[in-house]
């Protein structure tokens with residue numbers, strides 16, 4: 471039997487990552503082979519036990535991606551999905567040939583709906599197919615995992631028979647997928663207890679959980695399965711996967727770590743790499759992580775409300791159950807915005823080197839509240855201005871007069887932007903910018919007019935046709951020489967509104983001296 475199922479103590483829970491298979495097959499998350507390799511490297515560094523690299527028989531491209539991952543990635547057991555067909559298994563075996571350790575993951579529908587509507591197979595035929603294909607797979611693979619697709623809607627007695635057939639044929643992992651995200655924590659707990667007690671199987675054969683999130687319970691159901699004895703969890707970074715997604719890797723892993731008192735198991739994940747892996751997936755798939763996402767969202771360790779900030783300053787345990795460093799988040803951030811109180815402002819002022827007396831603090835606080843109403847987040851630089859007596863409204867030398875765009879006509883050509891800004895003393899200045907897209911081109915032109923190099927750290931664009939009369943709201947954060955400056959603008963067209971927010975942020979940077987000159991404009 472394999473290292474993965476026999477090596478660990480009873481309290482070791484194996485992490486089977488399916489980001490590159492179930493996650494990648496969801497609309498909007500497809501990845502090129504290069505993207506997959508980038509993610510595979512990150513997943514190996516994270517410490518997943520098994521990596522489902524793809525479904526080799528799905529297409530020649532999938533087979534090639536599995537093969538490349540198998541050739542280049544070291545550490546985890548590498549796995550391919552396969553239907554219960556000999557051809558699928560043979561293709562997977564060829565793709566996984568270069569891997570140091572490999573596994574085949576065979577699935578077959580067992581529920582009445584799948585048997586009758588999709589497969590048109592009787593119970594007897596399903597059992598025969600399980601036995602025959604696993605026996606075939608054992609010729610090429612030491613590790614075989616069997617998934618009873620739609621297990622949660624399968625008759626219990628038949629599910630037991632299916633798993634017994636799989637274990638007898640040589641499967642070492644019995645996966646119980648909640649394919650349609652239908653179960654509840656109570657129900658899945660009872661099912662795993664039943665399977666643990668009833669399924670006759672060789673020693674070392676473990677049960678695995680694979681839960682979908684259609685009712686928002688994938689993580690809760692997975693954890694319940696672990697409590698009932700499952701020793702492998704099938705998960706995906708950022709919870710990506712079919713329809714509403716799979717159980718989120720970072721949430722399941724941190725729940726197991728933070729509530730070890732409840733679950734009593736350990737994983738091999740290096741939790742300090744969770745945030746970086748999540749961001750990498752977001753970049754590779756162009757799907758940003760929601761701000762309020764548990765563990766890896768930007769707000770997961772951010773506090774703005776005055777009462778919360780006061781509590782956090784006294785003792786972080788008041789409002790945090792994990793340390794941001796433990797999941798690789800940069801740090802707890804007390805975001806200074808319109809909900810923040812005087813304690814937080816005083817604390818930030820102190821960190822920035824100011825020791826205001828009560829009157830100065832009150833004066834700054836009044837100005838701060840006015841400023842916070844204007845912009846979503848008040849930055850350190852704005853706080854410095856406040857305490858240096860620079861007032862609440864930084865001078866705004868530049869305003870946007872005109873934005874003209876010429877879009878790229880083919881994928882590999884550049885876009886152009888012609889931007890006209892008005893300066894309070896210099897008057898109108900126009901320049902042309904070039905970039906991969908219209909925004910990049912517009913930013914390029916603005917930078918050469920203003921003469922400042924800036925990187926866009928964040929950009930949120932919202933549009934609410936019903937409530938805001940079709941207006942677009944752009945919030946931008948610029949990184950300028952290690953300092954952050956924010957800007958906000960509202961308008962009708964996306965690009966001009968974003969350019970306006972960009973210029974607002976640059977205006978805030980200029981008086982601080984934090985803004986480095988662009989080489990060509992210096």
Ligand code: KIV
Pocket residue numbers: 492551577617619620645647648649650680682
């Ligand atoms: O959700 C599911 O049933 C699956 C199987 C292929 C394991 O993804």
Ligand code: ZN
Pocket residue numbers: 492647649680682711712
């Ligand atoms: Zn699935």
